[in-house]
Amino acid sequence: MADLKTRLGNLALDNPIIVSSGYATETPHALRKADAFGPGAIIIKSSLVDEEYSKVVKPYAPHLYPSCRGAFTSCEDGLLVTGAMSPWSLELWAEWLAKNVDGFHSPLIASVAAVSLEGYVKGARMMEQAGAKGVELLLACPAPYFRPFKYSMNAEPKVTQEICQAVKSAVKVPVGAKIAPMSVMAKAAKAAGVDWITLGGGPLAYPEIDLETVQPRLPTGLFICGTHVNKMSTFYCLVSVSKMSADTHFSAHGGAQDWKDAAEFILYGASSVQAHATFMVKGFSVIESMRRGLAEYMDKHGFSRIEDMRGSILPKLLTFNDLVEAYPRTKGKIVALVDEANCSGCGICEDVCAYDAIHVVNGIARAMSDRCEGCNLCIVDCPTKAIVLKNTELMRRSAAGV
Ligand SMILES: Cc1cc2nc3c(=O)[nH]c(=O)nc-3n(C[C@H](O)[C@H](O)[C@H](O)COP(=O)(O)O)c2cc1C
Ligand code: SF4
Numbered sequence: 437m438a439d440l441k442t443r444l445g446n447l448a449l450d451n452p453i454i455v456s457s458g459y460a461t462e463t464p465h466a467l468r469k470a471d472a473f474g475p476g477a478i479i480i481k482s483s484l485v486d487e488e489y490s491k492v493v494k495p496y497a498p499h500l501y502p503s504c505r506g507a508f509t510s511c512e513d514g515l516l517v518t519g520a521m522s523p524w525s526l527e528l529w530a531e532w533l534a535k536n537v538d539g540f541h542s543p544l545i546a547s548v549a550a551v552s553l554e555g556y557v558k559g560a561r562m563m564e565q566a567g568a569k570g571v572e573l574l575l576a577c578p579a580p581y582f583r584p585f586k587y588s589m590n591a592e593p594k595v596t597q598e599i600c601q602a603v604k605s606a607v608k609v610p611v612g613a614k615i616a617p618m619s620v621m622a623k624a625a626k627a628a629g630v631d632w633i634t635l636g637g638g639p640l641a642y643p644e645i646d647l648e649t650v651q652p653r654l655p656t657g658l659f660i661c662g663t664h665v666n667k668m669s670t671f672y673c674l675v676s677v678s679k680m681s682a683d684t685h686f687s688a689h690g691g692a693q694d695w696k697d698a699a700e701f702i703l704y705g706a707s708s709v710q711a712h713a714t715f716m717v718k719g720f721s722v723i724e725s726m727r728r729g730l731a732e733y734m735d736k737h738g739f740s741r742i743e744d745m746r747g748s749i750l751p752k753l754l755t756f757n758d759l760v761e762a763y764p765r766t767k768g769k770i771v772a773l774v775d776e777a778n779c780s781g782c783g784i785c786e787d788v789c790a791y792d793a794i795h796v797v798n799g800i801a802r803a804m805s806d807r808c809e810g811c812n813l814c815i816v817d818c819p820t821k822a823i824v825l826k827n828t829e830l831m832r833r834s835a836a837g838v
């Protein structure tokens with residue numbers, strides 16, 4: 437059976453499936469339920485130190501203070517969330533953690549939010565002393581009540597670096613940075629020496645439009661989670677940091693619903709995968725099926741360790757440069773050729789060709805190699821797959837019998 441062990445910096449994990457910070461980890465009851473299903477780690481709901489907890493929500497969302505807990509509306513495969521602050525400040529979490537951490541099989545990681553440099557440092561120290569096995573700094577939350585503060589969830593790489601550096605030198609446990617999904621932020625966190633970087637789509641995506649009713653499918657772009665949009669944006673983020681992933685642990689999040697999504701994230705370069713909405717919608721037993729599905733997949737495809745599988749899709753992706761460099765080599769040398777037996781004479785190829793290089797004559801398409809640019813468009817569009825691209829050099833040689 438494949439070995440699912442992986443790491444967050446020097447913190448060893450039994451498997452790469454992490455319950456990310458949020459509603460599903462905001463009470464001791466929820467944390468115990470998650471632990472029973474054997475995740476690689478659990479990240480406790482983010483919170484702030486006492487004096488900052490009230491400073492954040494009270495002035496900007498007074499009607500949500502002091503009970504700024506989550507409330508949910510179902511939205512297709514995800515949830516629409518309102519509120520969602522931790523019911524406890526970090527002081528209360530630290531008190532609970534110190535008494536209970538030893539009862540957990542999975543490593544418990546603290547998630548520290550703050551609105552000042554001192555708040556991040558104080559919160560991280562407090563949670564380390566209470567027994568947290570690692571600290572994840574929340575540096576990417578879309579809640580508007582964090583925005584006015586410089587040392588908070590803003591998108592300033594210099595500030596991100598400063599916060600990460602200050603916390604790294606204040607604690608001994610591994611430190612992760614959950615950042616806005618931009619490679620400049622990843623570079624800033626890496627320069628600060630954090631042990632892992634959590635990046636991905638996050639609960640931010642713009643909803644599709646229902647064209648029939650001319651309405652957005654969901655009423656807002658904020659706080660949407662668990663959709664395929666998130667998964668795609670996480671792929672994008674992983675590709676954008678792929679040069680850094682050789683020596684940095686990336687923990688991907690955003691849209692992981694099942695083992696297949698987890699496998700894709702790892703193939704794109706993640707060392708671990710954080711999921712949340714799927715547990716809120718289907719329950720924590722998904723952790724078991726994610727572990728099992730991932731291990732079976734690895735066995736089937738010959739990946740004996742997560743490290744062997746990590747990033748292995750990347751060399752198979754063409755970059756923009758690959759495409760641009762390849763194009764001139766094909767120009768005029770590779771042309772369309774019609775297999776007449778398969779052609780229905782529908783004329784789509786003639787419609788789409790910008791070079792007037794293919795015409796339907798007597799019900800059959802005929803390509804003109806002297807005009808064809810080998811762009812491939814008619815081949816993609818032909819409904820009966822009657823067109824192929826042929827290398828003119830090979831055609832010339834085979835006609836000449838060489
Ligand atoms: C209700 C709710 C509350 C959340 N609260 C936090 C939080 O306190 N800290 C944090 O880092 N992420 C928080 N998140 C984000 C999740 O950890 C996760 O990164 C995000 O939902 C994307 O992953 P998913 O598509 O698997 O849900 C929250 C998400 C939800 C749905
Ligand atoms: S699109 Fe295909 S089937 Fe239609 S005319 Fe062109 S070659 Fe024939």
Ligand code: SF4
Pocket residue numbers: 771772788789790791792793794803807808809810811812813814815
């Ligand atoms: S490959 Fe491009 S240029 Fe050539 S016939 Fe098809 S559409 Fe026209």
